[in-house]
Amino acid sequence: METIKLRGRRLIIFSLVAAALILGMFSDSWKDYTGGQKENFVRVKLSEHKIEFFNDKPMGPGLTVFEVTNEGEKEHSFVIEGIGVMQRLEENLRPSETRTISVELKPSGYNIYCPIDNHKNMGMASVIRITEPGGKDDESGIY
Ligand SMILES: [Cu+2]
Numbered sequence: 001m002e003t004i005k006l007r008g009r010r011l012i013i014f015s016l017v018a019a020a021l022i023l024g025m026f027s028d029s030w031k032d033y034t035g036g037q038k039e040n041f042v043r044v045k046l047s048e049h050k051i052e053f054f055n056d057k058p059m060g061p062g063l064t065v066f067e068v069t070n071e072g073e074k075e076h077s078f079v080i081e082g083i084g085v086m087q088r089l090e091e092n093l094r095p096s097e098t099r100t101i102s103v104e105l106k107p108s109g110y111n112i113y114c115p116i117d118n119h120k121n122m123g124m125a126s127v128i129r130i131t132e133p134g135g136k137d138d139e140s141g142i143y
Pocket residue numbers: 075076077114115116119124
């Protein structure tokens with residue numbers, strides 16, 4: 001009985017992950033049609049062993065596209081984790097590869113890190129804090 005329940009739950013989780021991946025693909029093509037005007041855009045560079053962010057304006061709430069480039073010599077990836085959010089690049093990045101990941105950001109803190117080996121502990125980790133636009137520390141969307 002327990003085993004069946006567990007299997008059922010695994011199937012549900014698997015289905016949710018599959019659905020999320022499919023939605024991710026659709027949102028990517030949808031992004032092309034909308035020209036990305038309303039989205040926040042953040043360029044991310046990965047290397048040994050750090051994560052750097054390049055954004056024209058402070059990060060705020062809303063759909064945010066992270067364009068992640070591996071400028072290092074090892075394989076890396078990108079995870080963003082917050083309350084109710086856990087997203088990872090669909091595939092790891094080989095050197096000089098670029099992939100994008102879209103995340104719906106809310107006013108909250110997020111951990112961003114490389115999930116490969118112990119890169120996280122070697123410096124490939126960062127915390128971003130998203131604040132409401134117009135909030136009194138609006139300028140410090142990232143620290
Ligand atoms: Cu890494």
